[in-house]
Amino acid sequence: MGEKIHSGGITIEQQSSEDLLLVDGYGGGGFRLMGRKFDGGVILLPSGVYPIDAKSIGTLGEDDFARAFNAEEKPELILIGTGQSMQLLPKHIKEHLAEKGLGFDIMDTGAAARTYNVLMMENRRVSALLLPVE
Secondary structure, X not given: OEEEEEOOEXXXXXXXXXXXXXXXXXXXXXXXXXXXXXXXXXXXXXXXXXXXXXXXXXXXXXXXXXXXXXXXXXXXXXXEEOOOOOOOOOHHHHHHHHHHOOEEEEEOHHHHHHHHHHHHHOOOOXXXXXXXXX
């Protein structure tokens, strides 16, 4: 497993197609992925997991999606986990995603994590932006 320090957190990068980056668990303000704990929000791409600044829907910004737009292989869909319950995205975020041509689906974080895992196991080009659940 590739590992490096990134923006005050650890970034895990997938090394082979056999080693899928799946969400092992969530809660307590963070996530477990590949045996590691990540505090706060994350964006998941086939290439790795990356911490984001947003901790809630109210602090979600366009920059939190930058890795998805700049990915070597752009995802076909981004699942957005909005926390404990499903919440609507702010208008400027919806417009930004539409402008960039990235399909998205919003749901609570638990549903987004489970859906992400299933789609990854189906070898789909999917990403997920997950906001933490306390």
